[in-house]
Amino acid sequence: MDKPLLSMKGISKYFNGIKVLDSVDFTLNKGEVHALMGGNGAGKSTLMKILTGVYQADEGEIYIEGNKVTIKDANDAKNNYISMIFQEFSLIPSLTVAENIFLAREPKNAIGILNDKKSIARTREILKEMEIDINPKDIVGDLGVGYWQMTEIAKALSHETKILIMDEPTSSLTEKETDVLFKIINKLKKKGISIIYISHRMDEIFRICDKITILRDGKKVATEQCNQIDMETVIQHIVGDDLDKSFEWKERYYSTEGTPVLEVKNLTSGSKVKDISFQLYSGEILGIAGLMGSGRSELARAIFGIDPINKGEIYIKGKKHTIKSPSDAVNAGIALIPEDRRLQGLILDYSVKENTILPILSKLKKGIFIDHRKANMITEKFVKRLNIKTDHIFKTAKLLSGGNQQKIVLAKWLANDPEILILDEPTIGVDIGAKTEIIDIIRELADSGKSIIVISSELQELLAVSDRILVIHEGRNVKELKRKEIHSEEVLQHAIQGH
Ligand SMILES: Nc1ncnc2c1ncn2[C@@H]1O[C@H](COP(=O)(O)OP(=O)(O)OP(=O)(O)O)[C@@H](O)[C@H]1O
Ligand SMILES: [Mg+2]
Known part of the structure; x- marks a missing residue:
């Protein structure tokens, strides 16, 4: 059997002596969309930040195609073809789309002057491939939040990428923009890119993911094929067993006589x-x-x-x-x-x-x-x-x-x-x-x-x-x-x- 594209083994992480990840195993295959779920503070973002070199694990190892790797910083992540779209946006609003995408590594010409034309052309190429209608010269701050997100994705894809991590990508997207994002995800998947997808939205997970891993209080509690697990079970894994499912309407009484507030x-x-x-x-x-x-x-x-x-x-x-x-x-x-x-x-x-x-x-x-x-x-x-x-x-x-x-x-x-x-x-x-x-x-x-x-x-x-x-x-x-x-x-x- 082929070695998995990525395998994180026994990852633990402490912040100020508190264990926020406890010996977590996570495996990702080529072309797979893998959901990472769990309650607020379960450790999802932290695990992914370890994979991208933002934080270092205190214990555990990371293997790419069977080879042990060390990811100390963003550069190491890039060299291992890993990109992440963070939960907190990382764009600079006063710059253009192209400038943001090529920030800190703009293509330079022979005398080292910023080669604007090249980065604009390259940005146009990436956006075209994603079928997104944005002008590379637009100032990011003038665009809607949905476009920010698309710019973030374009930025991630401007490097050669094998693993793309999306941390709650749809929380600020409209439904239409979400559909566009899902189309892009499917396209990337066909190209063999693997995606780790963090979201709290159950419907999304079942729409686009192949596999799902659930963390609770820093521990991995389950990994399943999406078509072999139902929503109820997922929820149970996320919250433990004490969920009060009072998501039901209750009739309430108040008076509509007199002056409205x-x-x-x-x-x-x-x-x-x-x-x-x-x-x-x-x-x-x-x-x-x-x-x-x-x-x-x-x-x-x-x-x-x-x-x-x-x-x-x-x-x-x-x-x-x-x-x-x-x-x-x-x-x-x-x-x-x-x-x-x-x-x-x-x-x-x-x-x-x-x-x-x-x-x-x-x-x-x-x-x-x-x-x-x-x-x-x-x-x-x-x-x-x-x-x-x-x-x-x-x-x-x-x-x-x-x-x-x-x-x-x-x-x-x-x-x-x-x-x-x-x-x-x-x-x-x-x-x-x-x-x-x-x-x-x-x-x-x-x-x-x-x-x-x-x-x-x-x-x-x-x-x-x-x-x-x-x-x-x-x-x-x-x-x-x-x-x-x-x-x-x-x-x-x-x-x-x-x-
Ligand atoms: N830099 C830090 N210093 C101290 N504690 C941190 C730091 N970063 C994260 N934590 C803590 O680690 C735990 C896991 O946080 P993490 O951001 O990974 O959660 P999450 O699963 O992404 O949650 P959410 O769904 O709310 O985004 C939390 O309790 C958080 O407070
Ligand atoms: Mg998070």
Whole structure:
């Protein structure tokens, strides 16, 4: 039998004396798409960072085609034809696509001057092969996040690559962009390139992966062919055996009599939000459904004062409010947890605690001092409920895993206890166990009288959490559905697609 392309054996890794990888074995064959799954903080990114020379393993060996290799840095990874697309973007927004791709190793001409033409031509070639429509001369910062991702892939493929690692590549892609990515993956696979694919999205895994390996608390718990394992078993392996599968809708009671807490009338903003009207009552959870690009996030941004409102009015408890900036919105009792939490909302050099209490500092003041006992208590509470994996609450946010960083941003806004809370894709990047917890917390907040708007592209999640669902199509609200009247995901899907 052929030797596997890659074999990682007995990999262990400690951070500050804590074992985050425990004797992990991982094998990858040529042309295989291999999913790496596990809860937030399970060790997925760390294992892959060991493979790419970002970190060194404390124990264990790496073999490529049967030969033992040492990967000390990015150069060693490159020499072994390994590329990685990191969970945190590595592009420089002020540079062009071509400049980013050839950063630090631009083709130089005889006298050592940057040979721009060559890198542009080469970039064009790579993009063409990927069938992606981007101009190499475009400034990355001006492109949508989806294009950032494509640029990252092009960058990885600009080296000769045999193993391509993708760490949650779709968390910021639209559905259409995800389809494009999957096409690219299939193409690469046909060319014999092997892909290690990290994701929390179960549907994706079963769509494109051949094999799946699951880590839990730094240990490998399973490796299976995808067609020989079902979703239930995968979930069980990820969370251990204590999953509370309360991903179900619960009927809730609140009053829709009297004045709504928030009323949006004929709101128009930019080109994406057109004449939208709705009401939100105290204690209500309003879901917003629509295809990607339908204007869901833009609606949230307009209400929160990020994007200017061209027409229409916002009433809070019956009183008209002019919201021209996020601080106007905060003063009016509104909070927005944005979709791109990786770029917004978290101060990486601050600790878990400092980040969590940031919006409530004024409430924690005791005279001129901060009530640290209370601050610690609040932070501990959220760390426990959201199962944020950290040694202690004083750990710097940048040392936490990607998903755990996401959870801190959620904790931060939930702790703030706003009157009106808008959550844009609250469970992106968050593992399956914490999803249920987040849904429960949203319900609890609503039970305590808060009014909540949830935007989500995961219909199952939207159906579980919403009391009422507003369907948006091309910037307009086309339907309002009472949750009680929706019997299946299919009904909602039809409403969204408009047929
Ligand atoms: N540089 C570091 N210093 C200290 N601890 C770290 C460091 N990098 C990662 N860790 C810890 O190692 C553990 C594994 O993190 P890792 O990023 O590999 O998780 P992950 O499986 O990728 O999770 P996610 O799904 O949230 O991205 C976490 O507990 C994390 O806090
Ligand atoms: Mg990770």
